[in-house]
Amino acid sequence: MFSKSSKAVYTVSRLNREIRTLLEQGFASLILTGEISNFITPASGHWYFSLKDDKAQIKAAMWRGNNRNQSYHPANGAQVTVKARVSLYEPRGDYQLIVEHMEPAGEGQLKQEFDALKMRLAAEGLFSSVHKQPLPQNINRIGVITSATGAAIKDILTVLKRRAPQLEVIIYPAMVQGKEAHLHLINQIDLANARDEVDVLILGRGGGSLEDLWCFNHEQLARAIYKSELPIVSAVGHEIDTTISDYVADVRAATPSAAAELVSPxxxxxxxxxxxxxxxxxxxxxxxxxxxxxxxxxxxxxxxxxxPRNQLNQKSQRLDELSIALQQAMRNRLYQQERALNNLTPRLMRQSPDKKLATANHMLAQLQARLKQAMQHQLQQANNNLAMQASRLDSVSPLNVLARGYSITKNEKNRVVKSISDVKKDDILVTELVDGAIHSRVVG
Missing domain, CATH: 1.20.5 (Single alpha-helices involved in coiled-coils or other helix-helix interfaces)
Incomplete structure (x- = not known):
């Protein structure tokens, strides 16, 4: 048996509440990265999901007030970086993250932008084979748009010299990496088309990371390639690298060397x-x-x-499933409400106002009786005190002294004469008696 003097008796709700306080006070905002799973968005607008890596996972929530300002909408499988604080969901005792901000993690964001642009341009028909130009049968002059000092131009020139040294090569130098690189590439495409001095264009560079090749995924460059009157061979990166330019170009080569082989007979x-x-x-x-x-x-x-018959049958079956699920949910809800009502009824009876009203009336009667008794006591004390003070005042009253045969003599300045030295000849004196005053003059 437990000791009755034990002070550490916890309820489950108290324990969860104190654990939540410890977690929220013990951890500042954290920056975490992981993969989204079990992502759901109920009608409340909140986001609920799990954040996991290859060894563990944790539940997380992002409230509507935070996620409605998010430009990025996550999905299952997405790699994200979040700013969150550690908390605990008290009703279930679940340890969880409260996410305040979310963004794609690292290269995952570029990959998502790549996929979104790829889908949009494909929907517009920029990748359609209908719009792709075949390479000319007789190629005499080749234009190359790439870095004038990179490895790509060296590989292209080496292959062309070996396979077809008679071909002329015109180099259109351009930046192939950086924020402004796509503008350089677009300008050189427009320049080659304006000059119309080559039979085909090779657009490319050597391999690199997704960030290094990102200028070849720019929408403006894709549209410039699409509008080019000259056929363009895209030769960006290594064989495993794929860019938007590869999809929209007339021909895609795995490498710059492969592009040179394609255009050389x-x-x-x-x-x-x-x-x-x-x-x-x-x-x-x-x-x-x-x-x-x-x-x-x-x-x-x-x-x-x-x-239509099959579609109707499937829809009908789905409707039946939803109807059954709805009925079951309604029955469960009704059962829960009945149980809650049954639990609340005794509590309501215990909180009946009749008992509280009777107690209050009894207390009011007691207080009224005590107030009346106190007022009477205070009044009696005041009367006794008044009589005592009146008696004391009367005992020292000058009138009583005068009534016993005494008198008071004052000079013209209304000062009491206490000694013969206080008066001189011809002074006017006033002697007050109990029944009046006598005026006299000092004659000697």
Missing amino acids: NTQELHNKVTQLVNRLSNAFKHDIADKRALAMQLQHRLNLCH
Whole structure:
């Protein structure tokens, strides 16, 4: 049995409340990075999610007052950096983060911007093969837009010298990295089109990080490539690097060296390529027919699935599921409300005003009786005190002294004469008696 003198008796709510206070006071605002999971946005407008890494996770909440100013809207799987404070959700005892600000983490933001721009330009048709120009059959002069001192121009010139030394090369030097690089690239594309002195353009640079290649993901550059009258071969980075310029260009080469090979003819390679193309065309024709037949069957199957009857059946089934779920939720809610009402009724009865009113009336009667008794006591004391003071005042009254045969003599200055030295000849004196005053003159 527990000792009755024990002072450390906690309720669950008190324990959670004190733990929450310790957590919030013990940790200042933290900067964390992790992956979003279990992201939900209820009708309240708050965000609830988990922030995790490869070894652990923690629940988090971002209130509507903070997230409504966010330009970035997260999704499951996104890598983010958050500013948050540590807290505890008292009703469940869950340790959680209260997020105050959120932004994409590192390169993840650039990747998201890349994907968003890619989808938007694709929707506008900038990547469509309909708008792509084929490379000229006879190429005599090649324009290269890149850094004049980079590795890319060296690789391109080396390949062209080996494969087709007769070709002329015109270099349009431009910045290929930095905030203003896309403007340099656009100016050189416009310049090459204005001069119209080459048959094809190679646009590119060597490899690098996503930040290094970011100028080739600029929307203005993509639209300049799209509007170019000259066919453009994009050769940005290494084989694994992909940019918006690659998608919108007429031809994409894996590397600058590969771009040089694409635009430079080779007699033996051309012969072999023609033979390969004939074979590929024949095989492609056969495969295309097979693919078209398979596609026709798939479309027929999809058409059957999209029949209005099937759609109605599925919608009806979904409606039934939602109806059942709604009924169950209503029953659960009603049951919870009934339980809450049953719990509150005894408490309401205990808080009835009748008992409190009777107690208050009894206390009022007692206070009235005490007030009346106190007032009577105070009045009696005041009367006794008044009589005592009147008696004392009467005992020292000058009238009483005069009534016993005494008198008071004053001079013209209304000063009491106490000695014969206080008067001189011809002074006027006033002697007050109990029943009047006598005026006299000093004669000697």
